Amino acid sequence: MANNVGVIMGSISDWPTMKLTCDWLDKFGISYEKHVISAHRMPNELYTYGSNAVTKGLKVIVAGAGGAAHLPGMLAANTTLPVIGVPIKTRTLNGVDSLLSIVQMPFGAPVATVSIGEAGAKNAALLAIQILAINDSKLTAKLMAFKEQQRQEAITSEQQFN
Numbered sequence: 001m002a003n004n005v006g007v008i009m010g011s012i013s014d015w016p017t018m019k020l021t022c023d024w025l026d027k028f029g030i031s032y033e034k035h036v037i038s039a040h041r042m043p044n045e046l047y048t049y050g051s052n053a054v055t056k057g058l059k060v061i062v063a064g065a066g067g068a069a070h071l072p073g074m075l076a077a078n079t080t081l082p083v084i085g086v087p088i089k090t091r092t093l094n095g096v097d098s099l100l101s102i103v104q105m106p107f108g109a110p111v112a113t114v115s116i117g118e119a120g121a122k123n124a125a126l127l128a129i130q131i132l133a134i135n136d137s138k139l140t141a142k143l144m145a146f147k148e149q150q151r152q153e154a155i156t157s158e159q160q161f162n
């Protein structure tokens, strides 16, 4: 069986953030593969991965990169799959560099960009799951249960607050 999601990062140093994407895919029982493939350092491998992504059966790609983060955009350039970009938080510019590199795609190669860092990495997983759930009623039910749990936790915190 093919994996549903490809989780790609520009460097192994991105793993502490991208692990959160994988953790949330695990919580929803989504199959995924994870790879370090840098557009800058491994351009041939990146082209091959993007070009083969559809035929190998992937449905969504989540790509995290920091700084001059061209990886999500270059994947989007080489596949018709939806690509979700995760801007990794950087020490020099707090990830604003990553965010702007990923979000400002020219027309024709969109990247669905989430917020910088850990919350973005987790939301990337949820967004990938929501895309997969379009044709999967069991997954939709799991997402609804997740939202209800979130609602209950928020209500409880409000009650404890007052």
Ligand SMILES: Nc1c(C(=O)O)ncn1[C@@H]1O[C@H](COP(=O)(O)O)[C@@H](O)[C@H]1O
Residues within 6 Å of the ligand: 009, 010, 011, 012, 013, 014, 037, 038, 039, 040, 041, 064, 065, 066, 067, 068, 069, 070, 071, 072, 088
């Ligand atoms: N932005 C990119 C790309 C790319 O876009 O192809 N390849 C690596 N990187 C980023 O460089 C940062 C530092 O990487 P190192 O820690 O390996 O020096 C990482 O956040 C990575 O995503």
